[in-house]
Amino acid sequence: MATVTANGVQQENGFSTTNSAGRMNGLTIGQNTIPMKDHDAIKLFIGQIPRNLEEKDLKPLFEEFGKIYELTVLKDRFTGMHKGCAFLTYCARESALKAQSALHEQKTLPGMNRPIQVKPADSEGRGEDRKLFVGMLGKQQSEDDVRRLFESFGQIEECTVLRGPDGASKGCAFVKFSSHGEAQAAINSLHGGQTMPGASSSLVVKFADTDKERTLRRMHQMAGQLGIFSPMTIQFGAYGAYSHAVSLSPAGEETTFTTQTPAFGCTSSSMSAEFQKADSVQGQEVGRSKRCTSTPPGISAAAVPSIAAPIGVNGFSALPPQSNGQPTSEPIYTNGIHPYPAQSPTVTDPLQQAYAGVQHYAAAYPAAYAPISQAFPQQPTIIPQQQREGPEGCNLFIYHLPQEFGDAELMQMFLPFGNVISAKVFVDRATNQSKCFGFVSFDNPSSAQAAIQAMNGFQIGMKRLKVQLKRPKDANRPY
């Protein structure tokens, strides 16, 4: 038996699923029509409704824009009181858009002092599929500037430049378009395409995080703040730092660089750089052979008291028990980086002793970390180090880093001097290449000072590290 539905669509089977626009909006079985809605139907939030209006009163008002799929006045869960708002879903997406443009803030219902609100409900994904995060803006770019940048791609519903407490732009913004397509078009044209004045890299245009991603990030942040990363990370890191940056070639010879460290497994680094600590005190280079001869191989780690300081800070409160006749003169991690601590050519130089001592520590106790790792059998996954600034006087700016250095290498290099709460090498987003500078934050100023003392002027290859306190944020800012 054929059925003619309200839409005039005739079907042999008595089912009708399309409206005049060819979209699904109702399922008619015999005489009964079960309302169906578009797959992309929009749930609208209706606000500023007088509390005496119920569904039956509201229906006529909204039906003029299309068939209603669902209309629910919001009631207090406990008291059942009318909350002055409702959710409304039309069968057709089109109807919702029409209602929104015809009604939203266009009229005020009797007894209300603000105009009616008709807009997609928050539950509709909060617009995140059309909201963009814009990064690498110039710090002086205003909302208007950002709007101008984006206006040709569609209708901008929202544009906010993120600002710190002092009102200074954080160099990023959110831009919400009225549709996903517009947002996507903006990404396609603008992302990476230009570099704003004062920005360090090309413009970033991407979809803003979803709620889920945001929650995840928050959790990571919390975890980072609470220091919930593996203690072994730190200890391994320290160990790795010494073995990386510190492995002395006793004979002053090049050693082959292998890339394994216990801290990070196989690292990406394959540096052939040569480390030399410049003699910053006397302003002169200390001869390599002189330094080397002053560091006799085979010196006992335990006999070098000064290594206790940097090591202790990193959680090595004690050296492992002297053991077992392992060879101590060969670095187990020979990575081609040769620090030549040269503050003084004598063996009493603390830094040199630290280097030497740690080298021997690394050489003599390769199993040192094993018992510790067994003591923490279920370490949580390492949470990626977020950018964290330390207190005033604890943050270092490091320039002339080797191109190959990444965050991990930077951290390893500075771990000997204290608790590194953050190590960040700046990377050019376009090329993914290091910009050869970075930041290291300690949790206390003396570690930072110790690091400056030891590492400023440190020669790597043809370059010398520049290690100094990071400029405070407000420095050099025009007022």
Next chain:
DNA sequence: TTGGATT
């Protein structure tokens, strides 16, 4: 050549 950021 001074922190790559968030709703």
